[in-house]
Amino acid sequence: MAVGLITLIVLLIGAAGFVAGRSRALTTAGGDIRKLHSLPGYSGQAVLVFAVAPALILMAFWLVFQPLYVETRVAGMIDAADIAEGSSQNLVMSDVRRIATGLDAAIGQGVLSADDLARIHAAPDDIRSRLGEVGIAVGSDIRPGVLRAAEEYRRVTGMLRGAMSVAVIGLSLAGAAFAYTRLSPEFRARNVSETAVRMLLLLASCVAILTTAGIVLSLLFESAHFFRLYPWQDFLFNATWNPQFRGGSDLGILPLLWGTLYVSFVALLFAVPIGLMAAIYMAEYATRRVRSVVKPLIEILAGIPTIVYGLFALITVGPLLRDYFAEPMGLGNSSSSVMTAGLVMGIMLIPFVSSLSDDIINAVPQSLRDGSYGLGATKSETIRQVIVPAALPGVIGAILLAASRAIGETMIVVMGAGASAKLSVNPFEAMTTITVKIVSQLTGDTEFASPETLVAFALGLSLFVVTLGLNILALWIVRRYREQYE
């Protein structure tokens, strides 16, 4: 039985248990809900939880451990003779898996009958072409040992699948029955439901944490690969970025890091003052009506896809800056430049700064404003000397969040600043950033295991470290700020 179907059955059992549990709770109390410890709905929920949760947990574990068990068991069947020259146990095992799925598909589509299978052992070559018919290509000839392993693989997997269906559905029924028989007016179903909710929430937060851990681990793992092929000193301190197809590349991060920081700096240079002033206007000066129009309008900026900003940079801002600033001032003739990307990215970041800062400025207690006005301060004196200083830690947090956005931005940079890695201080020159190079190294046509490709992971890791650091700093500052008024 398929996993989806089993899940559906378990959920149906749960639903039935809910209805049954609810009405049973009412019956045990003789129809008077005042006698119940918990409302009937909670009793229903308790039955539902007992029916669904253990069964699904069992299934999850089963699905994780079944392949491990089958692999070890089947791997034992392959002799050294079956492992061809230049191949390895792992490659043979992946053949085994592919043949097993191929056989499943072939039988499923009727290309192959179970009887055929018995005869095939005589001529394993035949099976290769048959599998080809159902779209499964097997590299080399299939050796009899491998075929036998594949069949064993199919058999054990099928058997365990069946066992799993029985076990999971059985557990579900047993759970439902267990909870159902326990129902009585004193049964603390409300507490069961409370625990279930807590577990659910815990699970949700675990998903986020585990995903982060997974991403970090995969980055670390691949980066470790890279650093085995390429010395880390060169990666960190080499001032040239020049990947070659035939090896012997210079893969220094410095020009990319410089480009990243330069573009982000320019972006923040535009975004921070404008965003902050917009926030002050919205929080302190705008009437309710103006605010209700202006704030969503600014936030629309945050909803524009970055590729659209990229187009804007490429077609409008780039040529404009080149014709009116760079060329007249003799600073270059490239329409892709740090300035172009920084300016457009700055526009993108305005809502990040303004929206968060606006909330933070609004959170400054009215009593501080009253205090300042009460001493005869004007509005702008109050803003400059009381409100902004009070909101500053939070505003800095907002700026750092915007900065980590800027550092991770890719599209605007590709289209605005170009793709040539350079260490230069001229803002009207084309440069590029870490994110752009990650994309181009991974989508290039070099071999996956070469340092030229693997460097992408090391770059990703560096970027991750930088933005993580910024985020932690931002969160820390924002939290300190929150404590201030409590």
Next chain:
Amino acid sequence: MNEMRLTEREDVTMAESKISARGVQVYYGDNHAIKDVDVDIQDKTVTAFIGPSGCGKSTFLRCLNRMNDTIDICRVEGDIRLDNEDIYDKRVDPVQLRAKVGMVFQKPNPFPKSIYDNVAYGPRIHGLARSKAELDEIVEKSLRRGAIWDEVKDRLHAPGTGLSGGQQQRLCIARAVATEPEVLLMDEPCSALDPIATSQVEELISELKENFSVVIVTHSMQQAARVSQKTAFFHLGVLVEYGETAQIFTNPRDPRTESYITGRIG
């Protein structure tokens, strides 16, 4: 009503009154919060405003330094004079006025700055000190007047928000007196304080009246009786009775005042 107002006017000779209000109406949108209030507040006296909550004490107090201007929907009508000058006149800058009529709020609200900077805030804004030494002097004098100098003189550069509630309130009083106001308005200055801090602040108020005219809103009748010389009783936006504190508490003329004082309106 009219009769009462007449008797009052006899009590108060115009020469002594620091602030005189006539026919004051305050509206919050459609809500008529203060109805035709006349009052004369004397110099170097403590005047208490008492009354059940929501009766408009704070609203009226905030008219006296035009703090109500900061509330969009609030509209003030009538005539309020400080030293015989109309404070709602077009030529009067409310910002300048607030330097002359200081205010202390219900909840202590020190700025998130150092103790020194809190007190120096007003003098700096209004340019009251010509040098750092003069500013130091003003800060020290104000903190002494706020009866908190001895407690903070060793940590003037520590944040004002780190003080205890009572200390914070006295710091706010020091901050308010630092601009050398002529009138000090206090809106329930002790309601967030414990009894010990309250008695310190009350003592301070009695000292402040040597130099300022103090108007204090309080919900505690004992407090009004302890610190004030004049008491005004507000009810539902109307000034019901105004007179010597002793007279109001021992021999109220209006039955509503009597019910409030004996605890029947609250």
